[in-house]
Amino acid sequence: MSDRDYPEPDGEVDTLSPATLAARIGSGEPVSILDVRDRDEYDAWHVDGPGVTSRQIPYVKFVQAEVKGTVAERAPDLPEPLVVVCGEGKASAYVADLLTTAGVEAANLAGGMDAWADLLVAAEVPTDGPATVRQYRRPSSGCLGYLVERDGEAAVIDPLRAFAERYVADAADLGADVSYAIDTHVHADHVSGVREVAERTDAEVILPAGAADRGLAFDATLVGDGETLTVGGTTLRALGAPGHTHEMTAFAVGETVGCGGVVDTAGTGGDPDTARSGGDTGIAGVDVLLAGDSLFLRSVARPDLEAGLDGAPELAALLHRTLTEQFGELADDVIVAPGHYDTTTTAAESGVYAATLGELRGSLDALSMESDAFVDHVLSAMPPRPNNYEQIIATNLGRERVDDDEAFEMELGPNNCAAGGADAD
Template sequence: MIKNSKLNNIYWTSIPKKYLNVPYFELLDGVEGILGQVPSDKEILVVCAKEGSSIMIADMLFEEGLDVAYLKGGMKAWSEHLEPIKVGNLKDGGEIYQFVRIGKGCLSYMVVSNGEAAIIDATRMTDIYTKFAEDINATIIHVFDTHLHADHISGGRAIAEKTNATYWLPPKDAIEVTYEYQPLEGGIDVTIGNTTINIHALYSPGHTIGSTSFVVDEKFLLSGDILFIDSIGRPDLAGKAEDWVTDLRESLYKRYRKLSEELIVLPAHFMIIDELNEDGSVSKKLGTLFEQNHGLNIEDENEFRKLVTENLPPQPNSYQEIRETNMGKISPDEEKQREMEIGPNRCAVR
């Protein structure tokens, strides 16, 4: 019998290095034509969009004597899968978890202390966060978005409504929102159990003018879309790259330089698999990024401006619709939201 391979059984480092991409309709009459291209001494994972086609092809390969499995839920499930990984302990017994959305490159967080929890930059798969909190006996009391997201639909407001938690959003990003929120401004300290979240209003855009960073327990720096492991945030998604470049440089080269280099940077996205650590998490010390991240080592301001305004990838799919959804202006159904998020995140300067 062929096996279904659930997502949490596919470990990051075991993602196959070799793949064969064959249109489904070419295999309707059988798999004989590709047998010479498929290794017989390794397990084969068959993947399609929603699962159905992969079951049929996996069954054909199984009949040919191959060790084969199919990805349960297909690429749809892969895109929406969140893997919670503990990234550290807090001083007074708390913990911080990173939720890795491997199929999209999104990173979100849960800070837990003394039975209370805060969620930062949640995706639209809200049940995963609430179920995880329930499993560890934590009550969600605060939900934050570091900025108004443009590449994926936030689940922050929905989680706050479901759990009666306080929802926080930078006011400079909230001018057009249609719902109530708590203004996320610099100098605020929010307590979760025995843990303090220090809010630093670093008004430098990854996507927005309100982008805000958090220091948690004087140990972790949640950088949102300002700073990534291998790059820095792009400032053009509201059409104001030229206006915001100075703010971006000010935050990265002055405000961040005042922080401890021992802080562990936890960004809101990653770009490539190489940024993942051995345990599947994404993090690096701030001091290491000062040494290794090219975006933090451009002395000439004009060169920096050129990098940030001219070296940009295509804008995310449906980014304006995503922004309007996150503002509360439109309410697309689940299938439409899934369609809007198709494609990789494009939050970084490359």
């Protein structure tokens, strides 16, 4: 049965918007979810969060209960009100109406899981630096992206293809032109939006230099460790951060004190018209570390999505060096803004998912381990790989083409880019 065949509710049904649900979950407020999709759909992907308790009871059970007059008995033993969820919000609207009529307080998630997947929430990272750093989170998957703006210029980091228009519109609201669309690495969990952002603006697509070694099939400016981009007077310094992948690159947001060298451009052979400053550049004060998939708030990155399990030990050892040596030079007060967050954690009061490097050094045992112990720890319990990760990688390299609908479907579900063996989860 398709959603268009579900009967209309008899009465007015209370609805809850995805944004309201995300705000409640982000704050840790208790939320009771009744998911009326089939079990396989629920097991693959469902609403989760620090205060969420969910139950799966298929829609057909409530149809049968309506005939028998036992709808209230069919309701799960959860604190009310219930938020009823389905794929598109139609079957759940009917069940919410049945429950309300039976005396159970219930509301329907407007648009269902489709609308939940289509939600992007923005909040500003609190920093003393002159640049505005805006974090974008997708509550359905835990993906995080960023917009850095200063003096009418902006850079978008790790944009999602599904939301390309949003970043451009938000930059315009800040009175800024998007100069750069940046990926920290070749993503395996979501379809990148760097090319789509560039198509809508005059932005230059920026990727780590190692993306070429992975078979990059479109033109992009490539950056290496120590090279810099300038956004309205604020510097984004590339910090090679291998571990999740070989090309993984974090970006330190701060003030520039010197520069030298050039950044090569794929297909240009270092054309000076397309080069950027780099080399022996230093940053007087790093305000924010856009960590990509290297260091998260409760864990570290998994190392098996590029080279598989055989290559994971080498990458895990590289990740240890990244965290202890490369990031070891950064001060404790640097704000770490990761590429993903665990959807079972609450946001800070500011609404962002970030922490200082000092806080993470104090809370994550993995950061104080010797290399061999770290490698064993990271490899000990990795979660399932992201859905369709091989096709997503090929798409993000420009080696495969998918339309917007297929891209949206490919990335549904949890991102699973953190190592399950990392300690704070």
